[in-house]
Amino acid sequence: MRYAIFLGIFAFAVVYWVQEAREPLAWLLPLAVSTALWSIHLALIYLESRADELILPLVAAILLLSLTTLYRLDRPCAFWQVLWTILGLGLALMEQAFLPAVRELRSWWPWFLALSISFLFSTLLWGVEAG
Numbered sequence: 001m002r003y004a005i006f007l008g009i010f011a012f013a014v015v016y017w018v019q020e021a022r023e024p025l026a027w028l029l030p031l032a033v034s035t036a037l038w039s040i041h042l043a044l045i046y047l048e049s050r051a052d053e054l055i056l057p058l059v060a061a062i063l064l065l066s067l068t069t070l071y072r073l074d075r076p077c078a079f080w081q082v083l084w085t086i087l088g089l090g091l092a093l094m095e096q097a098f099l100p101a102v103r104e105l106r107s108w109w110p111w112f113l114a115l116s117i118s119f120l121f122s123t124l125l126w127g128v129e130a131g
Contacts, residue, residue: 001041004057005034008064015072029071029082030064036089037063049096 012030016022037060044051063085071078099105105112 001038001057001060004061005037005064007061008068009034011065011068012071015068019072023075026071026075029078030067032082033064033067033085034060036086040089040093043093044096047096051096 009030012027016026037056041056044056067078067081067085070081
């Protein structure tokens with residue numbers, strides 16, 4: 001986990017130092033995501049979850065690298081991405097804490113699929129056009 005976070009923060013540092021206009025509070029973006037990821041990691045250890053220990057570091061590396069790319073391209077969008085990421089990580093933690101028997105929900109997969117497709121379709125109707 002620490003190597004994935006180190007990789008993400010190192011990539012962010014490279015992007016930060018090559019920018020001409022440096023924002024001092026920009027470091028809060030990767031630090032907030034790193035703190036949330038470490039909190040998830042420690043909570044999964046505390047809850048003795050059977051979650052795969054290999055997936056979270058991979059997700060952390062990809063997440064921090066994508067945050068770095070997004071910060072380089074569109075800074076305000078990176079801020080909102082961090083907020084949505086922390087919200088998603090919090091929901092994932094609540095799922096692990098309060099729904100330990102997720103296997104019982106497998107019989108509900110058609111309903112979850114329909115709900116997911118309806119959420120995707122709603123972005124077509126009420127989504128914001130980029131650019």
